Amino acid sequence: MKGIVFTEFIEMVEQKFSPETADRILDECDLASGGAYTAVGTYDHREIVSMVLKLSEISGLPVPALIKAFGYHLFERFVLLYPSFFAGISSAMDFLSRIEDIIHAEVKKLYPDAELPRFDVARENEDTLVLTYHSERHLGDLAEGLIESCIHHFGAPLTLLREDLEQPGQPIRFTIRR
DSSP states (O other): HHHHHHHHHHHHHHHHHHHHHHHHHHHHSOTTTTTTTTTTTTTOEEEEEEHHHHHHHHOOOOHHHEEEEEHHHHOOOOOOOOGGGGGGGOOOHHHHHHHIIIIIIHHHOOOTTTOOOOOEEEEEEETTTEEEEOOOOHHHHHHHHHHHHHHHOOOOOOOEEEEEEESSTTTTEEEOOO
């Protein structure tokens, strides 16, 4: 997993909780990297899982809520860090419908070794977009937070429905409607 995910997670913990909480997480988790992350580095995704579990233990908040909140934070940061991804796009539906063909393609140009989740994108009609999330990392809560933040960013009144397909760890369908 790319280091930007790790550096942004630490930043979110510092902002929403405290720098001391971030330090405690880094100190108490047994991280192969030692907790020293660079945005362009690549790290084992289990390290972020370990840090989220520790944050849940410290804060008393459930893991899914923390991961979703991180997705929300991460999208906000992407808006600031990668404005070119948003150039010429005026709605969440347009942005999300381009996630694979444009956004993930651009990410791969920046980070060729990035292991991204995959989204099957289906535009059912003008008012309905269906994204089916596939990832071996099983971070559907992160995807949900990213999607919710995208909807908020563009400001249109949309609804988001999440359906976990079959059993945990399987694809997740997100339906976005006007």
